Every structure is written in structure tokens, then in C-alpha cells.
Amino acid sequence: MKLENKSRIVVFILSCLVWFLITLKFSLASIVAGLIFSFITALFAGEILIITERKFHLGRVIYTIGYIIKLFWEMLKANFNVAYIVIHPKLPVKPGIVRVKTNLKRDSALTMLANSITLTPGTLTVDIDKEKSILYIHWIDVKSKELEPATRDIGSRFEKLLEEVFE
């Protein structure tokens, strides 16, 4: 089967699932409407979900769970960090935009890395230069302006986990 159609089927099943979870009604009209709308969604936007063929293996699932736990922990720290900065009478900010190097190549992995960095304490992704594989990070409390220490402080928290999940 072609990859596009495979992706469409996955999207169809996912949209059906979302529909039934939202409505939780199992009358005939509801089920038919759900199937029709899922079909339309899969037809028009289905081919973008799965782009490359990869085999399923258990290790990736474990790393995904590890990544989610890590992300949750970092988000908790980020919230308390921002709360501390905001409440502090002197506003201890020392902002700046630094460069961070990354080893990730795939689009999905880069997107997740940028999102994770935005959700972690004190950092916000401003732009990605894919050719040089450099991320521009706005850092609310700059500890070092150079490339390597900044990479160690910001990027490496998630990079290993994401490498296992996506690459």
C-alpha cells in the first residue's frame, strides 16, 4: 500500500476516536456524521501525518514515556521559575538571544525540540536555521553567551531522548 493512503487511514481512525470521545453518543446519526467528517478530514489533510516508513519497536515507546515525564517535570520547574521572577520586587532578568547547536535532522524532531525548549524554564525558541542546525533561543537569564555552554545548558536536556524517539 502507498504511504499516503496508510497515513490517511491512520488519520481516519484517529479522527473517529476523537469524535466519539467528544460526543460519547452512540445514536445512528452521530456515528454516521462522525464517519463522514473523519473521511473528509482524512481525504484533505491525511497525507501529512506519516511521511517516512519506520518499524515499530518497544524501545521508542519507553523513550516517549520518559520524554513526557521529563517534559512535565521541566514544565513544573518553568512555572515556579517564572512565578519567582515575576513576584521578585527587583525583577531579576538578564535577557538575550543565544545560539544553540543541535544534532537532530528530522523536521518532526526539530519541532518537538523547539516546543520543549519553549516550555522549559527561562527559554523561548525564536528561530531555527536548519542548514547550520542552529536554534536561536531567547534566554531570560543568560548564563553564558558562547555556543557550547549554552548548548549544554539548554539543548542537551531533551536531545538524547528525542533522538531515540524520532531518529
Add this chain to the structure above:
Amino acid sequence: MHSLALNEIIGYVIICFGIMFDFFGVLGLVRLPDVYNRLQAATKCVTFGSAGILIGVLVYSGFTPTGFKAILCTVFILLTSPVSAHAIAKAAHNSGIKMAQETVVDHYLDDQNEKPKEDK
């Protein structure tokens, strides 16, 4: 008087924590110096605060249609909030909004200034 069930109490507590974090986010929006720092506060606190409120709703109402909607909204907020923050930050920087006086370094601007020279 109507007495609360356990899940309702826990739900209310989580909602209160969410509102607290949202409040810090809003305070950050008012107090921090420039658009980038404000975005930091907005994405972090509001993400966790709003997600906290939704999780509280989930605990309060259980696995009903409302609860499932809360789960889906949580996932969508967590996925979209960083993306919109990134888009706003990049747009602000590209349209030349200056950073606050406290700013110590801006490598992004440096690299953008270099680019036209390389093209020539």
C-alpha cells in the same frame, strides 16, 4: 447543605492552582520589560495554568463528554502554545522591535546582519 465528593474537592484544588499560575502569567505580562520576556511568562504560566484548570475540570467531572473535551483541549494547548509564542517572537524580531535595555546579547540580530553581506 450539599457536601462535596472527594473528586470534586480535588478538582477544585487543582483548578485553584491553575488560576494561581494564570495569575502569575498575567502579572508577568504587566511587569516584565519587553515583548520577548512577556512571551516567556505568557507561554509558561498560562500553559500550565490553563492546562491545570482543564485537568481540574477533568477530575471534577470524571470521564464524561466534558472530561474528554478537557483532555483534548489540554493536548491542543500544549502543542499550539509554544508554536504561537515562537511565531510571535520571530515576527516581532523581524519587524524590528527592540529588546529591553537589560539585554546582554543578541546573536540572532548579529547573524541576520551578516547574511546580506554573504549574499553579495
